[in-house]
Amino acid sequence: MDKILVIEDDLKLQKYIKDYLQAYDFEVEMVKDFNRIVQQVEESNPHLILLDINLPTFDGFYYLRVLRKKFHMPIIILSARSDEGEQIRGMEFGADDYVTKPFSIGILLAKINAVLRRTNHREEESNFVLGSLKLLNDSMKLQYKDLNMDLSKNEYRLMNMFMKRAGEVISREELLEALWDEQMFVDDNTLTVNITRIKKKLNEHGIPIVISTKRGVGYVFDPTDC
Template sequence: MPKILLVEDDLGLQQLTKDYLEHNGLEVEVLDRGDEVFNYLENNTPDLMILDVMLPGKDGFSVCRQVRDKFTLPILMLTAKGEDFDQVLGLELGADDYVIKPAEPRVLLARINALLRRGQPMVKSSEELQFGDLVIDKTSRIVKLSDSEIVLTSHEFELLWLLASNAGEVLSREHVHQHMIGRQYDGLDRTVDVRVSRIRKKLGDNSDKPYRIKTVWGQGYLFVSDAWDL
């Protein structure tokens, strides 16, 4: 049974969410303070964390940044309606997805299940991609650049694998979004853009003028196969 950590300081909403998720086959543990999360994760291994933005002790953005530096579990953030800044900032700090509050329970459950499915280890195979000094091993889910291991979240790895598997081919934003997020691109969601940006940063790409993972304006993303010799 998947274990969910719910970090929410509204105790009424916390209990309603916990009851609904447990009724749908999930184990839920709760915290109501942001400054308790890191210590909890050092002693427990939930499969996913639902993280509110406004929390006592430490806000959700600070928690997300702190957690992402050490842990790779999926993070689903709860953001205020219409707060695009909150949504983009959460993704930039390493959140995997977000739901706008007040969250409709079925939508929240669907997002959780989608993240849990994508967070499952890939079926083992001997597949490995190499481009110059970049090596992507699908079996071990390890990425190395010039023999240095690059730490990616499970969703960042899947996105990099998708792009690298189609090296030299422009993948449309709609295709990537559907593949990674599991829902149709609405023209506004920045989730994939932010993940691409994080991957570029970790792989030493130029954030202003990317030359390894390019954005082809009006078309999509292009993984450049001959840009990885250091």
């Protein structure tokens, strides 16, 4: 179930949006303390934010800039400011869409669904999932259940090949090419060191041994127990 956080100070509009979206199986939360907007976004970790521009403290454009520096979830602006310049300003500050008030709730729902589809599609393209493991391409992290592991550039390249060719024997030559593209620049010992580091990180995060050595041939990555 997708979670939507509504940052809107009009109580009647709050209820209207919440009741409608809940009827379409969204989980909806409201910001209650407008002095803690950033903290509540962090605590809520929503899939999408609806952000009003006219707020009691700072305006929504201020919060849009702040949130864009810290978070990556999509943000749709709700605003009575229908001027084209304001809409352009919102998009330039990082909004994913701009809905002017008064609006049709059906149109808002359609825009929410469209933005979430685009976001989910981008995430599917940028991440590689294998069982409980997820390789986060944008941040070069390996995620196991709720744990995140930072990977070096070489560790990321090796994990990318291991996960895409799980269960296959991958030769040392192929892995060296994945690291440096040209075998002439390869230090064979560096490959061994990087694989040892990956094994250590996996072990430290409670992941069973999934990389085995095929002596004289290469390595096999088998995440069956993950």
